[in-house]
Amino acid sequence: MNEEQLAKWKEQRRKRRNSLNHDDLLSGIIKGDLQALSSGITLLESNRKSDQEEAQKLVNSCLKHxxxxxxxxxxxxxxxxxxxxxxxxxxxxxxxxxxxxxxxxxxxxxxxxxxxxxxxxxxxxxxxxxxxxxxxxxxxxxxxxxxxxxxxxxxxxxxxxxxxxxxxxxxxxxxxxxxxxxxxxxxxxxxxxxxxxxxxxxxxxxxxxxxxxxxxxxxxxxxxxxxxxxxxxxxxxxxxxxxxxxxxxxxxxxxxxxxxxxxxxxxxxxxxxxxxxxGSFGRNRKQQDKYWLHETITDTLMSNFYSSERLVNEIAVVEKEVIEGRISSFEGAEKLMKIYNHE
Amino acid sequence: MNEEQLAKWKEQRRKRRNSLNHDDLLSGIIKGDLQALSSGITLLESNRKSDQEEAQKLVNSCLKHxxxxxxxxxxxxxxxxxxxxxxxxxxxxxxxxxxxxxxxxxxxxxxxxxxxxxxxxxxxxxxxxxxxxxxxxxxxxxxxxxxxxxxxxxxxxxxxxxxxxxxxxxxxxxxxxxxxxxxxxxxxxxxxxxxxxxxxxxxxxxxxxxxxxxxxxxxxxxxxxxxxxxxxxxxxxxxxxxxxxxxxxxxxxxxxxxxxxxxxxxxxxxxxxxxxxxGSFGRNRKQQDKYWLHETITDTLMSNFYSSERLVNEIAVVEKEVIEGRISSFEGAEKLMKIYNHE
CATH class of the missing domain: 3.40.50.300 (P-loop containing nucleotide triphosphate hydrolases)
Incomplete structure (x- = not known):
């Protein structure tokens, strides 16, 4: 890609991003417009903080439909x-x-x-x-x-x-x-x-x-x-x-x-x-909603733990101690929890 | 149980507790004494803080055997x-x-x-x-x-x-x-x-x-x-x-x-x-040790979350909102995480 092409591509991307605003997307999606649906999903997939907030608004608006x-x-x-x-x-x-x-x-x-x-x-x-x-x-x-x-x-x-x-x-x-x-x-x-x-x-x-x-x-x-x-x-x-x-x-x-x-x-x-x-159709859906609520909580708790700065090196050390039978799995877990919680 | 019996029973229990000390239990267990083994397991099952500490010492000492x-x-x-x-x-x-x-x-x-x-x-x-x-x-x-x-x-x-x-x-x-x-x-x-x-x-x-x-x-x-x-x-x-x-x-x-x-x-x-x-026998055991290390961490993180004072009433409220389709599972989870983390 040369500089001219790069500039053109960035411009396109900027335009596209600007078009990803909540109200336009929502009305497009509800009308069944596939381009709007596609852009909406792209918004969901974005890792930018501002996109994510916009995406959450969009999901919540779509929820009742x-x-x-x-x-x-x-x-x-x-x-x-x-x-x-x-x-x-x-x-x-x-x-x-x-x-x-x-x-x-x-x-x-x-x-x-x-x-x-x-x-x-x-x-x-x-x-x-x-x-x-x-x-x-x-x-x-x-x-x-x-x-x-x-x-x-x-x-x-x-x-x-x-x-x-x-x-x-x-x-x-x-x-x-x-x-x-x-x-x-x-x-x-x-x-x-x-x-x-x-x-x-x-x-x-x-x-x-x-x-x-x-x-x-x-x-x-x-x-x-x-x-x-x-x-x-x-x-x-x-x-x-x-x-x-x-x-x-x-x-x-x-x-x-x-x-x-x-x-x-x-x-x-x-x-x-x-x-x-x-009645199991509806029951299953409700169970799934509940399942995903708690699954997301577990996911978040675990990813906070495993990405903790304080544990960067400690996890591997404790894993080794446990595998070699020097401490029990449970003592190992307690050790890591104490470091995580600053005890 | 009358008062006399109760007193006798308490005395027996006290004696029994005192006998549950680390060194005696360990030497008994290693000799294969079933009474010591039985008392050791009773110690593991106790919910008293002091018993639990003693139990951890015992498990760690037994680990190498x-x-x-x-x-x-x-x-x-x-x-x-x-x-x-x-x-x-x-x-x-x-x-x-x-x-x-x-x-x-x-x-x-x-x-x-x-x-x-x-x-x-x-x-x-x-x-x-x-x-x-x-x-x-x-x-x-x-x-x-x-x-x-x-x-x-x-x-x-x-x-x-x-x-x-x-x-x-x-x-x-x-x-x-x-x-x-x-x-x-x-x-x-x-x-x-x-x-x-x-x-x-x-x-x-x-x-x-x-x-x-x-x-x-x-x-x-x-x-x-x-x-x-x-x-x-x-x-x-x-x-x-x-x-x-x-x-x-x-x-x-x-x-x-x-x-x-x-x-x-x-x-x-x-x-x-x-x-x-x-080689899968040993591999499986090591995997199990590792599994239990991480399983215990997950357990602890979750039980800390779900027993949190701040969430006592909130969890049921959010579950209801999710099941009724008013908010998505993911937004519900974020809501609870924010309360938990004082944000």
Whole structure:
């Protein structure tokens, strides 16, 4: 970039920032303007103090317009065909007359430099549709930061009138538990073959799923996929029941052949009916709100502790003493707490 | 209790307290004296400040004599036959020339008034053996408190020369995750029938188990138990692999007919060999020590926050605002943090 280009870029950025003011963004978002929604999410993601204050105002204003979408989490290891599946699903949802937003959660993107939705071209067909909104991964220094940005993005998307919000994540880390705790319905995409492919899926994720979908069920793969579905179905019966009385569904599906994409939609619909009737839909949302209140408190307390100047060198020293069995874990913790509290 | 009895009881208690001094207890414990061990654990459980200081000294002194046992967690819903199984297993271990201690974790005991090992007579045959030590549930106000007492009891038992330490817990709460994080080997006892009986088992526990044992495999029940074992075996193959390379084993067993109790022992032995050879045994222990260091820090930070005078009424108010959608979870958390920090 030469000096002229740099100056032009800075000017553009200045203009863009100035346009990110609360009232314009809010009225744009409520009208369903995608540019305003996009700028609103950019504001959420900014680390500038003044932006953050403006973002909080925006989230609070949007809050009373939020809550009406169906929030769906989608996870699965790389290679399972998540974006192809989401694109097929999204197109169906749009064809039915609904609006769909796709947000991605990828806490690893900071490190790896990659982002699961970074390659926007992956969902070309969906992204050009008027009633679809695709937003690449929110980056953040911590899982807590990513969670916050995602939760707040959901509120903005809902205020913009989206009926379905899909939260996509990779099935390899802590991020599924996080996504599970901010959605109504959680889908796990799986590959047939049930062997090595599963290695990447974290233990416990299968038990969190409301639907388990064996993907790429087309051509030669269909028989294998059906067999895998049957096995998962048997396994699910061994799991303890969900509190909401929902029995997780297993499906085979093919995005390529549009096979069972509609059935996936129907499954979500019948889940929503089931949980709305027995009251667990609303209960779950309230629990999630409460969960995030206390989760954020824990996060803040811990990050204050671990970033304390006084403990910079002490933590590693105490960890070593504990691991070598010179002091107990509990005595180690007390030692660090005393330093932290100036005792 | 009349006045005379009360006076006598107080005198006994005073004498007992005075006998709980560090040096006597330590030398007793190291000699393997069960009375000293028992008094040491009582000291750990005391809430008196002076006792707690003495207890910390004792734990630290025992620390260098600890670490040599095999720590085994046992869980399963009420009715699965935990104590019968543990008794049969314990007697076998003693017959092989080893020493076994059985500790119970029951964080619910405070509320329910009941304790899973409160009824000591349940393990009559085992408890009379010289090389067996049975300790009823540690009570505590919080899961963190119970965890600490149990971890420290393990250290004392190891200093007293026990080869096997069994930690028993009920499969219905957060306590399994806690027990899993303080043992080398984790066993889940299950009933045949695989239906309603599982309702009580928390989701995710099956995936934590290193061995899954279908109990009461005797008489008419044997065929049903074998079928259940087969089903669990199939389910386990669908789970992601353990980091330590161990494939969880499934067994049927009968304490009544002494069937496969020895095989349970062999399974633990082969697990220990497997993980010692690939180094994961020691790695896991170090990770556990580190985990408990940081877990205790989190616990302390949170309990300081939630017991803060300044927040007594505020927490419920903010929770309500969040649940009713008047402010976001994140703004609610910030509000409480500001009050806590006098800002």
């Amino acid at each position: 939020s809550g009406k979408s169906i929030r769906v989490g989608v996870t699965g290891v790389p290679g399972v065909g998540k974006s192809t599946f989401i694109e097929a699903f999204g197109k169906l949802v749009v064809a039915k007359g609904y609006k769909i937003a796709v947000l991605a959660v990828d806490p690893s993107s900071e490190k790896s430099g990659g982002s699961i939705l970074g390659d926007k071209t992956r969902m070309n067909d969906l992204s050009v549709l008027e009633n679809a909104f695709i937003r690449p991964s929110a980056a953040g220094k911590s899982l807590g930061g990513v969670a916050r940005k995602t939760r707040e993005s959901i509120i903005l998307c809902e205020a913009a009138g989206f009926d379905f919000i899909l939260i996509e994540t990779v099935g390899v880390g802590q991020s599924e538990t996080m996504v599970k705790s901010m959605v109504d319905f959680f889908m796990l995409l799986m590959l047939a073959g049930a062997g090595d492919e599963l290695q990447g899926i974290k233990r416990g994720i299968m038990e969190m799923a409301d639907a388990l979908i064996v993907t790429k069920a087309d051509g030669d793969n269909l028989i294998k996929a059906r067999r895998a579905k049957k096995e998962y179905e048997n396994a699910i019966h061994l799991f303890p029941a969900n509190e909401n009385g929902w029995i997780p569904k297993t499906l085979v599906a093919s995005a390529l052949e549009q096979y069972n994409i509609e059935k996936t939609f129907d499954t979500i619909e019948s889940f929503v009916n089931h949980t709305r009737i027995n | 600890s670490g040599k046992s095999i720590r085994v967690g046992v869980t399963g819903v009420p009715g699965v036959g935990k104590s019968t199984f543990i008794e049969a297993f314990g007697k076998l271990v003693v017959a092989k020339g080893y020493k076994i201690a059985v500790l119970a974790v029951d964080p619910s005991s405070e509320k329910s008034g009941g304790s899973i090992l409160g009824d000591k007579t349940r393990m009559n045959d085992l408890s009379v053996l010289e090389n067996a030590f049975i300790r009823p549930s540690a009570a505590g106000k919080s899961l963190g408190g119970v965890a600490r007492k149990t971890r420290e009891s393990i250290i004392l038992c190891e200093a007293a020369g026990f080869d096997f330490i069994l930690i028993e817990t009920v499969g219905v709460g957060q306590s399994e995750t806690m027990v899993k994080s303080m043992v080398d080997f984790f066993m889940l006892l299950m009933l045949a029938g695989a239906g309603d009986e599982l309702q009580g088992i928390k989701r995710g526990i099956m995936e934590m188990a290193d061995a899954l044992i279908v109990t009461k495999a005797d008489g008419d029940n044997l065929i049903k138990a074998r079928r259940a074992k087969k089903e669990y075996e199939n389910a386990i193959h669908l789970f992601p692999a353990n980091e330590n390379g161990w494939i969880p084993k499934t067994l049927v067993a009968s304490a009544l007919e002494q069937y496969n109790i020895e095989k349970t022992f062999d399974t633990i032995e082969s697990f220990v060999n497997h993980t010692r050879i690939n």
